[in-house]
Amino acid sequence: MSSKDLILGRIRAALGDTATPDVPRAYRRAGTEKADVERLVDRLVDYKAVVHRSSDVAGIVASLEPGRLVVPPGLDPAWLPPGVPTVDDEHDADAVLTAATVAVAETGTIVLDGSPDQGRRVISLLPDLHICVVRPDQVVASVPDAIARLDPRRPLTWISGPSATSDIELNRVEGVHGPRRLHVILAER
Template identity: 65%
Template sequence: MTSRDVILGRIREALRGYPAAGAVPRDYRGSDDEPADMDLLAGRLADYRAHVHRTATIGIAATIARILGDGRVVVAPPGLPLAWLPSRVEVLIDDGLPDERIAAADAVVTAAAVAVAETGTIVLDASADQGRRVLSLLPDLHVCVLRPEQVVPRVPQAIARLDPRRPLTWISGPSATSDIELNRVEGVHGPRNLHVIIAEDGS
């Protein structure tokens, strides 16, 4: 008898006479199609110490250049629009870069899959313009570019849009901890600086 059989046998025994499960009430605000509030997103991002930049699509490159400054080493996923990257930085396109090189870079620039306005959350799904999970983890500065159609009002709409088969990273502000006297302090292991660019007029 395997442990699998033992455990499943125990559970079946424990469940004898267990009342059949009723329907799950889903009276909470669901995933209706409703427009997302960009001001709410910007406010909630800023509330958790992310830096928010709102610009027209044409201004993305200039905004990134201003955030990064000159002479920095920047990691980029292979599918990131090259036009976004300023000329006065050294760009490392990820083609399987070793972790040490990613960790030594000053910054990373990615797109995103979805953003949740109510919680101030961006979600990366490792598509070509976001790259492997490690890219947005090791550099101390993460610049993330959002298009307005990627922003949803609440968590249920984000779940409905995301593909669980992809590796997903939900990010709400820079790395933080509540472990010292239960107060939120920014900056532990993940990027200590998170800049979110909201490109207002679509792509």
């Protein structure tokens, strides 16, 4: 008899004939709410992200003076401002510019899935500045709505504001395991 069998046998003996209650499975499903871009903006700002609303993505990127910018291979070239140096190596970059797969209004979360316009996961974690472009049609109301749009076989990165943690005295420290600054451009058409 294994240790596992011994422990489970003791648990069954202690429970006796008591029936195991049914666990309710009435989870909220996708498609029950309308996406609210304003709620997304409120959540992002609450997380200390800077939100820009513009159709001029290249102009916003240029105004941020990103320095050496990592650009994934499938990124829309119209989003790149002229004169901003781009690099392929994430270790030599000051900032990264990516697209997004989906953004969750309820939680202020942006999800990247490693698509060609988002690049490898590491490029969004190493530079000090992450500039992420989100289209209004990518905003969903809730996490179940986001899950419904995602491919679970892809490498998912869930971002809720700049990288931050707190020490034992609850002092916030930013940039510990990712970018200290997050700028989200809501690309209005």
